[in-house]
Amino acid sequence: MLTFDRNEQHLTEIVYQRLRELKIEPPTSERIERLIRSALHSCEQNFCATTSAQISSETRAKIDGILNTDKALEEQATQSQPFDFNNLKADPGRVGLDSLLKEIDKLETIRQLELPENLFTEISPKIIHHYRQRASAEPPRELRRHPEPIRYTLVAAFCWQRSQEITDSLVELLIQIVHRIGIRAERKVDKELIADFKRVSGKNNILFRMATASLEHPEKSVQDVIYPVVSPSTLKNLVKEFKSSGPTYRERVYTVMRASYLHHYRRMVPQILEALEFRSNNELYQPVIKALELIKKYTDSSQHYYSSEDEVFVDGVLKNSWREIVVEVDSSGVEKLTGSIMKLARFKH
Incomplete structure (x- = not known):
């Protein structure tokens, strides 16, 4: 006892x-x-x-x-x-x-x-x-x-x-830091978009009218064919709506997150990573553990991309929405992974 x-x-x-x-x-x-x-x-x-x-x-x-x-x-x-x-x-x-x-x-x-x-x-x-x-x-x-x-x-x-x-x-x-970076970035982008955002209703009908007019007059210009059936202001609102919810929106959020990390949180995160040791006995989490080891390896590096010699774990670590931003393809068709955004992506997911 x-x-x-x-x-x-x-x-x-x-x-x-x-x-x-x-x-x-x-x-x-x-x-x-x-x-x-x-x-x-x-x-x-x-x-x-x-x-x-x-x-x-x-x-x-x-x-x-x-x-x-x-x-x-x-x-x-x-x-x-x-x-x-x-x-x-x-x-x-x-x-x-x-x-x-x-x-x-x-x-x-x-x-x-x-x-x-x-x-x-x-x-x-x-x-x-x-x-x-x-x-x-x-x-x-x-x-x-x-x-x-x-x-x-x-x-x-x-x-x-x-x-x-x-x-x-x-x-x-x-x-908290990673969560705060994401939330603040989303709020900033949302604030910028809300000022001039207007949701467009009846998008399927608009698309039908545009397609019909284009097929009936394929030789004419956009101004002569499209604008009579769909006004320029409606088209602008469609573009804004897409930017506020599609890949463009995510790209803007990630751009703000990257800037926030580089200008402020980059002084904190490497210090925390250096002080912590990540371990797991679960095989499912090993890609994440190895990804964190790679991040720690590059904490003091100014390289924009990870080295081609490194084993970079993406599958099982990142969601597809992050993959679109992290993975870049150069002029020769070779995939490269951006370092700073990769760090945020792995922590966030």
């Missing part, structure tokens, strides 16, 4: 329930309280000793570094520590490039501790959270006063969950 719950009140209730099941008269509440606290103390000592034993001496020195202990300061006199423990506990604040970079630096600081990957994999999240809360509530000077097994366990539990939180936040931010 202590492996999953360290709450004294819950444990007291469980003890009384068990005594009732066994039909044993319970001792005094004070004695039960002492027994529970003694059991918790022994369990914590064993847990901290076991956890601390899995942490290497190098990692312990780094933990001391973020706590600014005298020992760590002597050993790391020539090294710079990106963040101390108080910085790791701080909230990110308002979302922006600066706060994003700080969160990535925090994640990198935690990763540099090199905690064992399986340190808490068999431990209940409640227990990890219990130690994480204790570490969050104590200033570094109080953490430094704990015996080493407790100190390293508290900081390790905090960093373990903090790393997961920052990773989740970065993933959520990446999704």
Whole structure:
């Protein structure tokens, strides 16, 4: 039970329930309280000793570094520590490039501790959270006063969950950025089109009249044949309607998205990609995983097109509507894939 719950009140209730099941008269509440606290103390000592034993001496020195202990300061006199423990506990604040970079630096600081990957994999999240809360509530000077097994366990539990939180936040931010780029682009294009947009009704009838007039007078000009049956203003409205809903509309949206990404979000997205590692055991998602690896490869590149030597995944990754924009054909008939739009397309779908 202590492996999953360290709450004294819950444990007291469980003890009384068990005594009732066994039909044993319970001792005094004070004695039960002492027994529970003694059991918790022994369990914590064993847990901290076991956890601390899995942490290497190098990692312990780094933990001391973020706590600014005298020992760590002597050993790391020539090294710079990106963040101390108080910085790791701080909230990110308002979302922006600066706060994003700080969160990535925090994640990198935690990763540099090199905690064992399986340190808490068999431990209940409640227990990890219990130690994480204790570490969050104590200033570094109080953490430094704990015996080493407790100190390293508290900081390790905090960093373990903090790393997961920052990773989740970065993933959520990446999704929000891509969604925001698409929504803002659509709104901008819609605003431009709505000003002069007028939906044309009876398009089939218009097409019939145009076709009939053209077949009856194939030798005459458009002005003499088409305009008498369909006015120029109606034709203009038809063109505008097509641009507002067909491939032309999508091209305009993607153009705005690309400009938005290049002028602003390009400073954020590569940083997030560099901080995250994408994995999946599902074979269906492997094209997406490989596509993301390719994007990370070109994050700092100024190339407009991907190299012909790269294995670029389109099928199973992009929708057909995106494919029309991403894939370009040069004068020799060779297909090329544009880099910046490809990045947006893969994230969005």
